[in-house]
């Protein structure tokens with residue numbers, strides 16, 4: 001009873017401080033450098049170093065954002081960082097994919113050993129890569145061909161195969177590589193391994209040329225008889241053997257565990273898309289207020305004003321889905337309707353639509369590199385593709401709501 005407020009959407013003080021702090025970095029350091037690093041198509045090491053210096057790049061930052069029990073801190077930080085720039089944002093956050101895999105599957109000892117090596121330090125920052133996708137196994141993860149074979153005599157794993165499109169692949173200090181240990185079990189026969197710095201047999205191709213996120217390094221990775229100590233299997237051999245036994249003797253149930261891991265990371269990725277979308281919307285809004293055609297600011301035409309109204313509405317709707325999924329993940333709520341996928345699907349599609357509209361609102365100017373909406377338009381497109389394409393998100397949602405094997 002009583003009038004106590006049980007539900008609210010205000011950020012608490014810590015969250016609004018975090019937002020303002022990341023926004024300051026995005027505005028003062030990231031945004032002014034965005035066009036240059038996009039053109040250079042290189043990893044912006046000096047900016048990574050700046051981020052490390054202020055504590056925005058490192059394990060402590062990630063742990064702090066992950067431990068917020070509302071779940072909102074990481075989406076809030078990502079939205080602001082990617083508001084600054086998608087490519088530099090990904091150069092800074094790419095490492096967290098590998099760290100999340102170590103955190104999610106590793107033992108406490110593995111966490112302590114490898115995570116610091118993923119980030120390096122402010123004097124000598126490093127990056128890490130998470131290598132899962134293969135030339136013939138993208139959406140279809142179960143088709144993974146990279147093999148990991150255990151050699152008991154030497155207590156070593158030997159990895160052989162090829163990985164595709166790995167963020168930071170080849171330039172990373174630490175590579176986390178997924179591989180099949182028992183191909184007959186499909187995705188349930190896969191495991192993740194840490195490949196330590198300088199391990200022989202692992203090589204990245206040269207940086208792939210991309211449409212967007214150009215400051216972020218993407219490369220294919222070859223694994224040619226890569227020998228790593230037994231201790232590099234994330235989670236350890238005993239846990240793997242138990243898991244494989246369960247998979248061999250039971251109906252495919254622990255698919256749900258893998259699915260949940262993806263659902264947990266999706267709102268954070270959706271928030272990146274949201275940051276890019278918001279940046280483009282804000283730029284287009286200002287432009288439309290100032291650009292005069294037919295003797296009046298173009299925003300005085302409903303066609304333009306309503307487009308901006310729709311852009312803002314869609315961005316805010318996407319943010320609510322992102323925050324809901326982040327909150328559900330942190331509070332162990334079951335994703336009964338694929339809410340994690342919904343958040344990434346909506347935010348990715350909104351980012352593509354909003355950045356496209358922003359280019360349109362700027363007219364010819366929008367098509368030129370002089371204005372950032374051109375870059376934002378290119379950067380946004382990846383969000384309907386990686387971390388599960390829009391079609392795969394729809395597959396997850398439709399299976400969750402129907403309980404049927406939708407194909």
Ligand SMILES: Cc1cc2nc3c(=O)[nH]c(=O)nc-3n(C[C@H](O)[C@H](O)[C@H](O)COP(=O)(O)OP(=O)(O)OC[C@H]3O[C@@H](n4cnc5c(N)ncnc54)[C@H](O)[C@@H]3O)c2cc1C
Pocket residue numbers: 097129130131132133135137138139140164165166167168210213218382385386387388389390391392395407
């Ligand atoms: C810039 C960039 C960075 C990346 N970073 C990483 C990384 O760090 N680590 C990593 O492991 N991977 C990474 N990836 C890979 C990315 O996750 C994959 O590209 C993505 O999962 C899609 O896989 P694919 O490219 O093989 O496409 P495919 O699986 O070949 O899909 C092609 C098309 O078919 C559709 N499709 C496939 N199956 C179905 C189906 N059942 N129903 C309906 N439609 C379907 C897809 O939606 C898509 O439109 C990155 C990719 C890029 C471009």
